[in-house]
Amino acid sequence: MGLFGRGSFSTIIQKIFGKRHARIGIYGPPNVGKTTLANRILRDWTGDIMGSASEIPHETRVAKCKKNVKVENGKSSLLMDIIDTPGIATKVDFKEFMNTYGLSREEAKRRAKEATEGVIESIRWLEDVDGVLLVMDSTQDPFTQVNVTILGNLEARNLPVLVAANKIDMDDSSPATLKSAFPQHPVIPISALTGYNSENLYTTMVKQFGRKRRKRRR
Amino acid sequence: MTKKDKGISVNLISRHKLEELSSNEKLDFILKEVQKGKVLVLEQGLTSMEQTSLIEHTMREIEQDTFIGIEMEGYSEDKPTFLQKFLGKMKKPRMTVIGPADLLKTIRKDSNMIQTKIIPGKRS
Numbered sequence: 134m135g136l137f138g139r140g141s142f143s144t145i146i147q148k149i150f151g152k153r154h155a156r157i158g159i160y161g162p163p164n165v166g167k168t169t170l171a172n173r174i175l176r177d178w179t180g181d182i183m184g185s186a187s188e189i190p191h192e193t194r195v196a197k198c199k200k201n202v203k204v205e206n207g208k209s210s211l212l213m214d215i216i217d218t219p220g221i222a223t224k225v226d227f228k229e230f231m232n233t234y235g236l237s238r239e240e241a242k243r244r245a246k247e248a249t250e251g252v253i254e255s256i257r258w259l260e261d262v263d264g265v266l267l268v269m270d271s272t273q274d275p276f277t278q279v280n281v282t283i284l285g286n287l288e289a290r291n292l293p294v295l296v297a298a299n300k301i302d303m304d305d306s307s308p309a310t311l312k313s314a315f316p317q318h319p320v321i322p323i324s325a326l327t328g329y330n331s332e333n334l335y336t337t338m339v340k341q342f343g344r345k346r347r348k349r350r351r
Numbered sequence: 352m353t354k355k356d357k358g359i360s361v362n363l364i365s366r367h368k369l370e371e372l373s374s375n376e377k378l379d380f381i382l383k384e385v386q387k388g389k390v391l392v393l394e395q396g397l398t399s400m401e402q403t404s405l406i407e408h409t410m411r412e413i414e415q416d417t418f419i420g421i422e423m424e425g426y427s428e429d430k431p432t433f434l435q436k437f438l439g440k441m442k443k444p445r446m447t448v449i450g451p452a453d454l455l456k457t458i459r460k461d462s463n464m465i466q467t468k469i470i471p472g473k474r475s
Binding site: 221222227250259285289 | 453
């Protein structure tokens with residue numbers, strides 16, 4: 134056995150230079166494209182997909198995890214467990230599913246009930262992630278309370294955050310507004326749907342989430 | 352039995368009252384008041400961790416026909432300066448407005464003003 138014992142050398146190198154494996158949560162309000170982005174990442178790096186996306190809010194109502202997704206950036210790489218979380222909201226109204234999206238009353242109520250449980254599950258996952266890919270809709274006002282609350286929470290935990298300014302393929306998108314709204318965090322404009330600028334996103338993910346950082350327990 | 356006054360209560364909650372309560376007491380107090388149909392303006396807002404807990408508590412309390420959740424808008428806590436951190440003084444979170452989601456709607460928010468609207472006819 135060597136001076137540092139078996140496996141210790143690689144552990145020391147990892148402690149000095151950063152992480153090799155990180156658990157990354159994809160967070161954001163409903164309907165910003167979290168699952169579309171999760172599918173994009175998995176398709177590009179594993180050939181798989183995470184789940185179905187829909188225009189109806191709260192399509193993802195149970196967190197889904199894909200382990201050991203290796204994302205490469207030149208010579209460096211990072212192994213990630215990607216968690217696609219249900220959208221976080223302060224309200225869930227079953228009538229919206231009926232009136233706007235034409236679901237039956239029974240179906241709408243079931244979806245609403247599952248959506249509330251999904252929000253709780255998403256919040257619980259914050260305890261167990263090493264970093265967050267926060268997805269925002271670049272066609273919408275970035276200063277929503279959900280965005281501000283999630284970001285504040287992550288800052289309090291000292292978790293690394295990368296903001297994905299999604300939907301830049303839309304005519305009314307304004308990624309510059311998002312960048313100026315959150316200058317303290319890296320903001321990468323992307324289209325999860327078309328894959329536009331995903332290379333830049335992956336490069337920043339490896340850099341941002343591979344960095345060594347001590348998270349605060351709450 | 353006396354007939355209840357019609358109208359919606361908008362209560363301004365002082366910093367002093369909020370400082371007397373623990374985080375859990377504060378969240379219980381806010382949620383109970385909002386479930387009764389009151390709109391609260393907190394002189395001193397909630398921290399991000401408290402806001403997250405409030406969202407979690409709210410989700411547990413949603414009753415589909417009577418309580419669909421909350422509308423909450425506020426200004427995030429100011430970052431303490433280096434000197435404040437050094438002296439152990441943390442700036443407190445700022446003003447926040449919270450109400451039932453079926454009553455209170457946020458119209459616009461910027462760094463100087465939170466514009467909200469109380470929807471007439473609901474619960475009044």
